[in-house]
Amino acid sequence: MNATRKTAKAARKAAPKKATSTARAAVRKASSVKIPRGISPAEWKVRCDLAACYQLVDLYDMADLTGTHISARVPGPEHHFLLNPYGWLFDEITASSLIKVDLNGNVVWGPRDKLNFAGFVLHSAIHMAVPELICVLHSHTVANAAVGMHKSGLRPLSQKAMILQHFLRYHDYEGTADNLDERARVVANMGTEGRVMILRNHGALTVGRTVGEAFSWMYTLEMACKQQVAGLTGTEDDITQLSPDLIAHVREQGRAGLSPGGHSERGFEWPALLRKLERDRGTAYRT
Numbered sequence: 001m002n003a004t005r006k007t008a009k010a011a012r013k014a015a016p017k018k019a020t021s022t023a024r025a026a027v028r029k030a031s032s033v034k035i036p037r038g039i040s041p042a043e044w045k046v047r048c049d050l051a052a053c054y055q056l057v058d059l060y061d062m063a064d065l066t067g068t069h070i071s072a073r074v075p076g077p078e079h080h081f082l083l084n085p086y087g088w089l090f091d092e093i094t095a096s097s098l099i100k101v102d103l104n105g106n107v108v109w110g111p112r113d114k115l116n117f118a119g120f121v122l123h124s125a126i127h128m129a130v131p132e133l134i135c136v137l138h139s140h141t142v143a144n145a146a147v148g149m150h151k152s153g154l155r156p157l158s159q160k161a162m163i164l165q166h167f168l169r170y171h172d173y174e175g176t177a178d179n180l181d182e183r184a185r186v187v188a189n190m191g192t193e194g195r196v197m198i199l200r201n202h203g204a205l206t207v208g209r210t211v212g213e214a215f216s217w218m219y220t221l222e223m224a225c226k227q228q229v230a231g232l233t234g235t236e237d238d239i240t241q242l243s244p245d246l247i248a249h250v251r252e253q254g255r256a257g258l259s260p261g262g263h264s265e266r267g268f269e270w271p272a273l274l275r276k277l278e279r280d281r282g283t284a285y286r287t
Helices: 002-031 041-059 117-129 142-149 159-167 182-190 211-231 244-258 270-281
Strands: 070-073 081-083 099-101 107-109 135-139 168-171 196-199 203-208
Touching: 041 070, 041 081, 041 135, 041 211, 041 270, 070 117, 070 211, 081 117, 117 135, 117 182, 135 211, 142 196, 142 203, 142 211, 159 168, 159 211, 159 244, 168 182, 182 196, 182 203, 196 211, 203 211, 211 270
Parallel strands: 168 196
Antiparallel strands: 070 081, 070 135, 081 099, 099 107, 135 203, 196 203
């Protein structure tokens, strides 16, 4: 009996040690990645988060081959930001593959022929005007492009749509983004509290103080758009219309809950999303 108890006790002690050693090994492996010359540890952290965001956009089926882009501001006074190299699919993006550009559209790190100028126009607009918004995420999914075709835009028909109303903005289509003058109009339409923008007849744009926040806004918008597209398959008489007072109430709940300091502040899911990404696709994005 005593021998059995000793064996059981020893097994219980061994289990957490094994788990702890596995976790420590994972940390050592992550920290052993060699940071390329010319990149600071602070920039490398942003690069890893941005590469993860590209992978997650692909994982959640919001990518469009090479047609869209996500940017992140690099820490420091130079006002540089990171973009994907044009021609790469989102599931190919890694931390070291991202190119770095300045606010004039000059590539300062990476292949100079891999800049998507349309991506530069949209993203530099936000990075120039609002430095604290470090991440800009652009997509054109079937759902958000469909909602952008409707004059009524994202209607307050679902909880997801209503909680976004305070943060939702619109920008009219001006053609492929190759006009630098459009930047001022994008910034003006986003305003000071806008975080989610439907680009009419085009797609969507979200921004965040972190990469995780921008991703979370985009995911929430995507779910709201999908719900609207699926819900409007019947006639208008089939739709339950909510009262203006109730819509205003849920809008205010969204403003309080999703804003900084709220119980569902956008981006709080980021550590869990990184864990999912690494379970599903490994850690290659951090190379």
